[in-house]
Amino acid sequence: MASSHIILPKEEEEEEKEAAAVAEAGLGVGVEADHDSPAQRPYQEQAPGKAALPFSATCVRISRDSYPNLRALRNASTMALHDDDAAFVKIEEGDFGYVLDDVPHLTDYLPDLPTFPNPLQDHPAYSTVKQYFVNADDTVPEKVVVQKNSPRGVHFRRAGPRQRVYFESEEVKACIVTCGGLCPGLNTVIRELVCGLSHMYNVSNVFGIQNGYKGFYSSNYLPMTPKSVNDIHKRGGTVLGTSRGGHDTKKIVDNIQDRGINQVYIIGGDGTQKGAYEIYKEIRRRGLHVAVAGIPKTIDNDIAVIDKSFGFDTAVEEAQRAINAAHVEASSAENGIGLVKLMGRYSGFIAMYATLASRDVDCCLIPESPFYLEGEGGLFEYIDRRLKENNHMVIVVAEGAGQDLIAQSIPAADQQDASGNKLLLDVGLWLTHKIKDYCKSKKMEMTIKYIDPTYMIRAIPSNASDNVYCTLLAHSAIHGAMAGYSFTVGMVNGRHAYIPFHRVTSTRNKVRITDRMWARLLSSTNQPSFLSQKDIDAAREADKAANAKNQSAPALANGTDGVEAQKPPQQPATDVPVPQPARPDVDNARAPESVNADDAGAAPRDQEEQANEEAETAVPDVTGGTLAQAEVKPIPGTNASRPAAPPDTPERDVAPAPRTEHAQAAEMEPADVDIDTAKPEGCTTPPPPPVHDSEGSDTQSADGRGSPMHGTQAGASVMKRDVVAASKSRLFAFRSFTRDKKVIKQPAGAADTASPDRRKAGEACTENKEKGKERRKRFWK
Ligand SMILES: Nc1ncnc2c1ncn2[C@@H]1O[C@H](COP(=O)(O)OP(=O)(O)O)[C@@H](O)[C@H]1O
Numbered sequence: 026m027a028s029s030h031i032i033l034p035k036e037e038e039e040e041e042k043e044a045a046a047v048a049e050a051g052l053g054v055g056v057e058a059d060h061d062s063p064a065q066r067p068y069q070e071q072a073p074g075k076a077a078l079p080f081s082a083t084c085v086r087i088s089r090d091s092y093p094n095l096r097a098l099r100n101a102s103t104m105a106l107h108d109d110d111a112a113f114v115k116i117e118e119g120d121f122g123y124v125l126d127d128v129p130h131l132t133d134y135l136p137d138l139p140t141f142p143n144p145l146q147d148h149p150a151y152s153t154v155k156q157y158f159v160n161a162d163d164t165v166p167e168k169v170v171v172q173k174n175s176p177r178g179v180h181f182r183r184a185g186p187r188q189r190v191y192f193e194s195e196e197v198k199a200c201i202v203t204c205g206g207l208c209p210g211l212n213t214v215i216r217e218l219v220c221g222l223s224h225m226y227n228v229s230n231v232f233g234i235q236n237g238y239k240g241f242y243s244s245n246y247l248p249m250t251p252k253s254v255n256d257i258h259k260r261g262g263t264v265l266g267t268s269r270g271g272h273d274t275k276k277i278v279d280n281i282q283d284r285g286i287n288q289v290y291i292i293g294g295d296g297t298q299k300g301a302y303e304i305y306k307e308i309r310r311r312g313l314h315v316a317v318a319g320i321p322k323t324i325d326n327d328i329a330v331i332d333k334s335f336g337f338d339t340a341v342e343e344a345q346r347a348i349n350a351a352h353v354e355a356s357s358a359e360n361g362i363g364l365v366k367l368m369g370r371y372s373g374f375i376a377m378y379a380t381l382a383s384r385d386v387d388c389c390l391i392p393e394s395p396f397y398l399e400g401e402g403g404l405f406e407y408i409d410r411r412l413k414e415n416n417h418m419v420i421v422v423a424e425g426a427g428q429d430l431i432a433q434s435i436p437a438a439d440q441q442d443a444s445g446n447k448l449l450l451d452v453g454l455w456l457t458h459k460i461k462d463y464c465k466s467k468k469m470e471m472t473i474k475y476i477d478p479t480y481m482i483r484a485i486p487s488n489a490s491d492n493v494y495c496t497l498l499a500h501s502a503i504h505g506a507m508a509g510y511s512f513t514v515g516m517v518n519g520r521h522a523y524i525p526f527h528r529v530t531s532t533r534n535k536v537r538i539t540d541r542m543w544a545r546l547l548s549s550t551n552q553p554s555f556l557s558q559k560d561i562d563a564a565r566e567a568d569k570a571a572n573a574k575n576q577s578a579p580a581l582a583n584g585t586d587g588v589e590a591q592k593p594p595q596q597p598a599t600d601v602p603v604p605q606p607a608r609p610d611v612d613n614a615r616a617p618e619s620v621n622a623d624d625a626g627a628a629p630r631d632q633e634e635q636a637n638e639e640a641e642t643a644v645p646d647v648t649g650g651t652l653a654q655a656e657v658k659p660i661p662g663t664n665a666s667r668p669a670a671p672p673d674t675p676e677r678d679v680a681p682a683p684r685t686e687h688a689q690a691a692e693m694e695p696a697d698v699d700i701d702t703a704k705p706e707g708c709t710t711p712p713p714p715p716v717h718d719s720e721g722s723d724t725q726s727a728d729g730r731g732s733p734m735h736g737t738q739a740g741a742s743v744m745k746r747d748v749v750a751a752s753k754s755r756l757f758a759f760r761s762f763t764r765d766k767k768v769i770k771q772p773a774g775a776a777d778t779a780s781p782d783r784r785k786a787g788e789a790c791t792e793n794k795e796k797g798k799e800r801r802k803r804f805w806k
């Protein structure tokens with residue numbers, strides 16, 4: 026029978042005994058909680074008579090990954106909470122008004138627990154807490170509109186008070202297209218779109234467009250039924266066929282119009298989503314009654330904003346087979362080297378995760394982390410060392426890694442595929458030859474086996490977890506389209522969200538080599554960071570300059586009230602991630618990479634207002650039920666405005682709350698809303714907030730994924746120097762932070778060298794902990 030052990034602080038031992046006694050009586054939780062025991066009541070029932078926490082408090086208590094947006098978090102910050110609850114919540118506020126939810130640590134609850142330094146913290150690539158969020162305003166889709174003969178221009182279609190679905194089942198004529206490269210899960214998404222439309226909305230007119238965008242105007246449309254797609258998820262590839270190139274907006278929309286299509290489901294990567302946006306804009310320009318739903322696909326996992334793309338899990342899993350083979354080959358030979366090339370044109374996520382998952386890999390090379398071959402700290406030196414130590418080694422290289430190095434030795438004209446993507450040179454083959462030549466020059470006997478499993482990985486069907494993900498994405502797309510919106514779907518911070526097209530196409534996700542995930546990788550492979558002394562010296566200089574600049578920088582974006590947020594979207598000048606130079610203070614050690622201006626300047630509001638907004642903006646789980654939050658006028662203080670969530674929907678699956686002037690306008694009498702005045706022409710949503718840090722930065726999720734919400738904007742090439750600078754700054758900042766933390770913890774009378782601000786912060790922290798302890802004691806009583 027399952028049981029769990031709950032550890033309580035020493036001073037609570039007495040009460041723990043009491044609590045155990047209470048638990049025995051079926052009223053509370055004891056030290057040994059027997060989950061299977063019928064005597065155990067659910068958590069909510071454990072403290073009968075205890076007043077419910079205010080809504081905002083509940084909000085901040087849920088996992089930090091499920092915060093809908095920073096403004097909500099801020100509004101729910103300690104200021105809005107009762108003292109007791111405030112002590113329970115670990116929220117810190119930084120210099121410029123941003124709010125951080127710190128990483129929970131056992132010492133928060135057990136202050137006397139002996140702790141050991143985190144081995145990663147001295148790693149140059151280690152950085153501390155990150156906050157990753159999506160603003161509610163960033164998740165607003167565009168409602169399908171109809172042209173009305175009114176002097177005031179375009180209006181929302183008038184919806185009846187109970188109308189949640191924009192399209193009637195029988196009027197829907199949907200089509201599905203897949204574009205770009207293959208990816209595990211394409212067939213699953215197609216299947217779930219067809220079956221979902223049919224089973225959930227009784228839609229029977231669904232067509233497949235063959236061979237990508239060009240199929241809109243050059244092939245017949247394939248009728249699709251649940252029966253015809255029943256088994257396709259067990260196959261790799263796409264039953265519809267795919268292609269690159271061939272996007273002709275005018276021809277595509279002409280065909281959509283001529284054939285009376287009113288829902289277009291577009292599955293593809295960032296190029297495809299750009300194409301979807303063009304189609305959407307043209308549809309809107311023509312005033313057509315058509316919803317466009319994008320479902321982002323990329324095996325490389327480099328699509329911006331979303332947590333993860335479908336097929337990525339499968340790819341990482343399948344890559345293990347190639348790595349295992351390489352390991353077997355390498356370890357069975359004298360001085361054996363196994364070299365595996367994995368996909369990743371611009372981002373090394375597959376290589377990084379496959380390496381971390383395998384533990385057999387000695388070196389992982391990705392596009393984001395430049396490397397060099399010869400000299401001290403170079404790849405050859407490391408190979409020498411590994412072979413001496415271990416007699417064999419495994420190298421994983423992402424296909425986009427080292428392209429600049431190859432270009433130096435193999436001059437090749439810039440070639441592009443039909444979509445305009447740069448064609449890459451084969452880094453695996455090139456590296457194999459380079460390593461062979463090096464060993465030959467050293468008269469070293471060795472064997473190298475090069476494995477390129479890339480297309481084998483891409484062609485397999487999706488695994489179980491990706492199948493589920495594909496299903497949720499497809500259902501999410503269906504609900505949004507049926508409600509009349511155009512958008513890209515995706516999981517953001519663990520929630521299914523509707524994202525404006527331009528958000529996912531304006532930049533790419535990259536592995537951040539100053540993030541802890543990359544630090545974990547380096548510490549697991551023990552490979553060099555490929556940073557030279559020159560780099561480090563340069564970094565030191567850059568560090569000094571950055572600190573000086575930061576000290577003279579004015580406070581950022583307070584009280585923006587949307588002024589900053591109205592700036593046009595920031596287009597990154599490059600895809601290269603440029604980390605933010607750190608300031609050597611406590612807050613910086615924990616600062617998010619960037620903060621939305623809107624969020625930073627948001628004034629705290631009272632709880633009722635907050636709760637009302639939450640009620641207004643909450644929408645049901647997109648995996649079930651329908652979505653029409655913009656059409657339903659909320660009744661403050663009640664749940665009446667919320668469309669009923671499906672019975673099995675967990676709370677955390679509720680989509681982030683869309684709320685823009687459009688959503689607000691839709692809550693008014695629809696006929697009175699003039700879209701042209703509500704929003705600039707051609708703009709689907711309010712422009713994204715500005716990036717606060719002039720150096721350029723992006724946000725990053727807890728799992729190490731970057732978010733392009735606040736796009737990068739640095740030079741045109743990989744700025745190794747800046748990367749080093751940032752790594753080192755972070756390290757210094759973190760050290761100074763931990764040092765001060767220790768000082769704060771010193772007993773009275775001991776030398777206190779912390780700055781007054783930090784000491785104050787430390788005292789506040791201790792005070793909060795004390796309050797927390799008191800609160801827990803009262804709770805158990
Ligand atoms: N900027 C763009 N505008 C319109 N269509 C585009 C754009 N970029 C790519 N496409 C189209 O999207 C499709 C897929 O693009 P591609 O880059 O090959 O793959 P992916 O979507 O996987 O990135 C192609 O048909 C291409 O013509």
Ligand SMILES: O=P(O)(O)OC[C@H]1O[C@](O)(COP(=O)(O)O)[C@@H](O)[C@@H]1O
Binds near residue numbers: 323370442
């Ligand atoms: O050989 P193809 O079909 O052009 O595909 C190769 C590329 O496809 C990818 O899998 C990415 O595909 P997308 O751009 O379609 O997402 C890359 O990893 C790889 O460089």
